[in-house]
Amino acid sequence: MEANKKKLDQLSPELFQPQKASGDESEKISRPSLNFWQDSWIRLRKNKGAIAGIVITAIIIFFALFGPMMNEYKFSDQNIRHAKLPPKIEALSGISWLPFDGKDADGFDVYESRQIKETYWFGTDDLGRDLWTRTWNGTRVSLYIGILAAIIDFIIGISYGGISAYYGGKVDDIMQRIIEILVGIPNLIVVILFILIFEPGIFSITMAMVITGWTGMARIVRGQVLQLKNQEFVLASRTLGATSNRLIFKHLLPNVMGPVIITTMFTVPAAIYTEAFLSFIGLGIAPPRASLGSLVNEGYRSIQSFPHMMLVPSAVISLVILSFNLMADGLRDALDPKMRK
């Protein structure tokens, strides 16, 4: 204490200047005014995981869109003479630790021994179909199913939850009882039963997942709307004579968007996972079409001698789900205003 006091005495009074205490200054907003989305974007940018997720997703979507066009093979082209070839990419074949040198599990150059001049970047399957084209085609199907399921969940969930919460009373009661019973049914069972009855296909698989999938979204929307609809800004708008439509679309919906977007982002990987799972137990996309799940399933049958057939689609599907999860995690943190520092 004493030492500190001495130090303080050594400082001359000229070093200090009184802070101007004008009213305008202290009221000035020093940080730039940001709306909710700008603010969230700043937080999202700082999250390395989320950025990695966005980049990986962008790359995968790029290949899903354009990958199948990058070589001359079609996803259903069969060539028995070229069956079961390991992956080979000329540019990368010099790097020994990468599995793209055209050698099989025992280090034997199959391309040379079978005198095949063409190269298959991801190898071929047991019918000689090009795995590069099939993998990216399958990614396309998987992404399509995931995104479609998320959009339908989004639409049904928002309408159901919104109506239930906005009108309240008896309507809410009945609508909530229905949800309670639906939630009690394990959704995998519903999905499997649904697909047993309708032919497995992109549309029926999506519908099967939607049947129980929308309940989570509806519950979140309902909770949010219930919280919001009694707040002052809604009351103020109502007093000014706003119609129901205006209240819902101008005031309630924009405010529930945060949690809704997060839920949608988590729906996509969950749907992709479920589709892959169904394909793996033989209830998915029918050949010659492929999804990532059915490719893993086909590859799994010959994993002992031709591991590339399973490893390639496995890696892609894991990356897809991982990047979506990272993005959704990042968004959840970014959209939470409590995280603002």
Add this chain to the structure above:
Amino acid sequence: MVRYTIQRIVYMIITLLIIATATFFLMKLLPGSPLQNTERLSPEQQQIILDKYGLNDPLPEQYVNYMVGLAKGDLGLSFQYDNRPVTQILGDRIGPSALLGFQAMVLGTFLGLLIGIIAAIKHNTWLDYGSTFLAVLGISIPSFVFAGLLQYYVGVKLEWLPVALWGEYKHTILPTLALTVFVVATIARFMRTEMLEILNSDYILLAKAKGISQTSTVVKHAVRNALIPIVTILGPMTVGVMTGSLVVERIFAVPGLGEQFVLSINTNDYTVIMGITLFFSALFIGVIFLVDILYGIIDPRIRLAGGKK
């Protein structure tokens, strides 16, 4: 509490009835019958077989018969395995599934809690980032991919453990590992969030201010409170293990319920599909119910009966 419990039991029964009814009528919509090689059987023989399964009765009568049988614990006869009751098939198959599920849950909970606690204590260090990333990875890699990789690298390449089949204890190790990844990841993520919230709370600050050691604060004050909400993810975890068992049992050729389910789907054995569907549903509903009741008992802050409206 008593009123709430009764209400929940009524709901459970209604849900189960709806599931049973829905599965029954869905199965009737499906093509196929227990008749195989129809061309070799005379019409009389076909009639006899259909009579045996009660498939000549009018639909409402079949439905009543099925529901009455269900109430008595009778799930009918399998279409594929001659004259074997579905309950017997389920009984034979339940052992391996239960063992794997139990092992995966116990191991997963233990590892998950450990990882979650460490990540929270070492918040914002490389330990935290590493374990968080591993947890996201664990949730993202589908169980069949993980099972396939385990089988290939540990079973085929390294030959440390048997590739598949069932019998000795060592056969259970790989399937358990494949099933447990999901549990570890889910619990670790959940525990980390819970712990972080609690470590920032006032009573932890008070405990620290009193001069209680770090270990004792974490063990006695933080972990004990963080454990309570963990009970709620028991439901999703059961579903995860159940779902996982379908593919993991198929990959490792484990004679369990999941493997039977997939087999029955591929052979159109409708009565068995119905039986396993009902069993899985009942298990799921039962776990959810148990969680809700347990939660009210272990956390006195929650009063279920009063809390509901």
